[in-house]
Structure formats: C-alpha cells, structure tokens
Amino acid sequence: MAYREKSKILGEKEIEKIIKRLTHQILEKNLCLEEVCLVGIQRRGVFLAERIKRLISEIEGKVLPLGVIDITLYRDDLTAIGPAPQVGKTEINFDINNKIVILVDDVLFTGRTVRCALDEVIDFGRPKRIELVVLIDRGHRELPIRADFVGKNIPTSSSEIVEVRLKELDGKDEVVILEKDA
Amino acid sequence: MGEWQRKHLLGLKDLSREEIEVILNSAQAFKEVSEREVKKVPALRGKTVVNLFFEPSTRTKTSFELAAKRLSADVVNFSSSGSSLFKGETILDTLKNIEAYSVDIFVLRHSVSGVAFYLSQRTTSSVVNAGDGQNEHPTQALLDMFTVREKLGSLENLKVAIIGDIYHSRVARSNIWGFSKFSSSVYVCAPKTLIPKYFDNLPCKITYSLKTALSQAQVVIMLRIQKERMKERFFSSQREYVKYYSLNEENLKFLPPEALVLHPGPVNWDIEIASSLKEKVSNLILEQVSNGLAVRMAVLYLLAEKRSYEVID
Numbered sequence: 001m002a003y004r005e006k007s008k009i010l011g012e013k014e015i016e017k018i019i020k021r022l023t024h025q026i027l028e029k030n031l032c033l034e035e036v037c038l039v040g041i042q043r044r045g046v047f048l049a050e051r052i053k054r055l056i057s058e059i060e061g062k063v064l065p066l067g068v069i070d071i072t073l074y075r076d077d078l079t080a081i082g083p084a085p086q087v088g089k090t091e092i093n094f095d096i097n098n099k100i101v102i103l104v105d106d107v108l109f110t111g112r113t114v115r116c117a118l119d120e121v122i123d124f125g126r127p128k129r130i131e132l133v134v135l136i137d138r139g140h141r142e143l144p145i146r147a148d149f150v151g152k153n154i155p156t157s158s159s160e161i162v163e164v165r166l167k168e169l170d171g172k173d174e175v176v177i178l179e180k181d182a
Numbered sequence: 183m184g185e186w187q188r189k190h191l192l193g194l195k196d197l198s199r200e201e202i203e204v205i206l207n208s209a210q211a212f213k214e215v216s217e218r219e220v221k222k223v224p225a226l227r228g229k230t231v232v233n234l235f236f237e238p239s240t241r242t243k244t245s246f247e248l249a250a251k252r253l254s255a256d257v258v259n260f261s262s263s264g265s266s267l268f269k270g271e272t273i274l275d276t277l278k279n280i281e282a283y284s285v286d287i288f289v290l291r292h293s294v295s296g297v298a299f300y301l302s303q304r305t306t307s308s309v310v311n312a313g314d315g316q317n318e319h320p321t322q323a324l325l326d327m328f329t330v331r332e333k334l335g336s337l338e339n340l341k342v343a344i345i346g347d348i349y350h351s352r353v354a355r356s357n358i359w360g361f362s363k364f365s366s367s368v369y370v371c372a373p374k375t376l377i378p379k380y381f382d383n384l385p386c387k388i389t390y391s392l393k394t395a396l397s398q399a400q401v402v403i404m405l406r407i408q409k410e411r412m413k414e415r416f417f418s419s420q421r422e423y424v425k426y427y428s429l430n431e432e433n434l435k436f437l438p439p440e441a442l443v444l445h446p447g448p449v450n451w452d453i454e455i456a457s458s459l460k461e462k463v464s465n466l467i468l469e470q471v472s473n474g475l476a477v478r479m480a481v482l483y484l485l486a487e488k489r490s491y492e493v494i495d
Contacts, residue, residue, distance in 0.1 A: 086208060
C-alpha cells in the first residue's frame, strides 16, 4: 500500500527543544540519579534514549547506564504478521533490580509495544519503578497505558501513520504524518 | 534485511545464502536470551513442538527441547524405543497420530536419508530435520557456521577442512552445502573408503592427505568415526586410521595457529583427536553446544508461524 506525506509536524529545531525539555522533566522528577537507568525500545527509541543520556551527562555530569530492548519476541500478533520478523538486539548489561527504569520510545499508539517492553524489562529483574518517555503520543490506546513524559500530543485518525525520522537512521530529524494514497 | 518464508527446514542444500544469514542473525539475538535472569521469552506461547527421534541422540534432542522451552512452547519427546513402532506401526502413521493433537512443529531424526522430506510432504505441521541418515543435519552445520562467524567475523573465502568419517556423515554434507554458499572452499579428507564416489559432484575438494587438508585451513571440523554404522570394514585397523587421520600435536603444526578446531560431538578421544589436545580444543567444542541452542531457538521461531500448505498424500 502506498502512503503519501500529509503534513510535517516537527522539524529538527523543534525536536531538539522537545528532547531538552523531556530531559529536564526527567531530571526534575528523579533527583537521585544513582538509581536511574535508560532503556530504549528498538529502533528509534534507542537513538532518543542515547540523546537523553548525552544531555543528562552534559547537564549533570553523570553518565547513566543505557540498555536496548527489542520487543519482537513478546508481541501478541506474531502469527498475524506476514513473514517472520527478524529479531533485533536486546542488551541490558546492568542490574535493574530496585532501579528506576526510564523506558524510551518514539511514538505511543495502541500501547501494545509498551506492554511488551514492560514484560521484557521485568524479565531482567524487579525495578523500583518504570517510567515512560515518548516523543509523540498519537492517541488510540488499546490498553490502559500512559506515558509519564510526552514530547507532543498529536491527534490523528487511525488510518494515518505518524513517522518519526531521526538523523542516526534516516539522515534527518523530523516528524511527519502519512496517509493512505487514495 | 532478509525474510523467512519457509515452512520446513530440511537441509542447507536448498537454502539460499540470504536464508542462512537470516537464521544466523536471529540466532545472535537468541543467544542473549540464555544470558538473562529469566531465560525465557513468550514468542512460541501456545505452540507445540514434538521431538520425534527414531535414533539415539543426547545433545541434539536436549538442545531442541531446551530451545522450545525457552521460547515458551510446549514440548513432547517421542523416542522410538518403547513405542508402538514395535507393534508394527509405520512412521507415517505414528506421525499422523501425533499430528492429531494439533502439533505445530515436528523435530525429526531418523536413520534413513530422506525421511524428513517424505514426512514434510505429508503433514500440515512444520518439519525440522534433526538428522536423516547420511543426508543432512542442517542445525549442526548452522551452529558450526554460527561459531565460525562469531570467532572469525565472516564466512567468506575460508578454507574449511572436514576430516574423518565423511561416508556416514550428514554433518559433512550439510557443512559442504552451507560453507560453499559463502564462497569458502571445503576440503574433505579421509581414507578413500570413507569418501563416496559421488562426492566428486558436491561443491568440495577431496584429499586423502591430512597435511593437504590442514595447511592454511582456517576451520577444521573433525568428525566422529561412526562405529555403530560400520557394518563392514572401512579401514584395516583403528591404529592405522589414527596414524594417518587423527589430529595430534605433531600434525597440528600444519595448521595456522589461529585456526578453529570444531567437532560435532561426541568425541572419541585418541581416535579423531589426541587426548593431549583436550584442553586446547574442548572450550570451543562446548561453545558449539551453547551456540546450538541459540541456532535451534532461531529455527523454531522462524518456522513457528502458521501457514496453510497443500498436503499431497
């Protein structure tokens, strides 16, 4: 199915400002950084988490541990999607027991990805608390899940797609809405 | 990024290089699961895997069982001893009966070549060949390739020497198909009686000299002398075989120091490999075993998707 770009929501400058704001909000809420760690959800959540980590080290001079999770094996629709999706890397090589895990993803939509991520994080130990950061919240939740820190709320129709593009993967920073080609 | 579309894994002969890479890349991800605190992921929840072993096996069977369990599948082990096969039930009937319990994947081992293919044509479930006669043992070759790729960083343009009982070895055949797809040259080396004539037509080079096989090889796969399959004599004495084809301190020097020595196990020490080399080679052979688990998890995961196929009967 072909999609065409409907509108551009955010550009490079805005994304940069939003990530800065989110970082400050995380710092404001979590005064004791000793127990905080970051976990990015593959794939764009990982790059966002890396940016937050870099900002925190600039602001506070503290380098937080950063983990990566791929939620493929925890999906509830494995049999429904076409060919077997390739499983990406999961790596949390620090102890998360009694830590505050800041989970980072690009878009919050149905909440199913976050559900998978929560299950997977818990398989690595028992964190004190898990908090969720997302760049975009586009609504249409199918599960009782909400984010603690939201970059921008974008109301969408369910036929649209919100695409976050990041320099590390896509060559540029922007957020666009795609819709089905009529 | 490649995609996996197959329903069965019967051998490496028919797989493309890309398909092999999909399995190896997935295995990389699955290796990490076994290092977690909870060594289990829910990917195959609600699926049923049946280990159908018509021939003895320790590591392959345990490995498949553990792989299925770490993916949260339900596992049933069937072994031919003590089964209704002795009452005259055919393997097809046995399979059909077990299939009636809505099985998703059969992991099959049999002493006759081609049984995996035969049954795959007659079942709606997926079939993984865990060794059929002298034909193929794909997951063993995949784990060898995975180990080599992990250690050497690539599978391209290597010299791979397979030494020992080539005649009876499905591992040799699978490895020949696998490695040759990555433009590596595979040498098989054994006494003349242990290399069948038709190997001329396989993508491998034949040599009877251990020195030729070992020199400049980056990978050496030592094979077990399968006494249980030798109904006739293939060499005049074990002593003679050991003299010319056993890996020992003496002939190890033909091998570059960074070369990998693999063995699918179980090792007959002092026949294929001198026991004085035990310390030197054992670690890697055990690493092969743990890599085998990751590879089998990847294979089960990739095959677990339910698709409907036409059954010919």
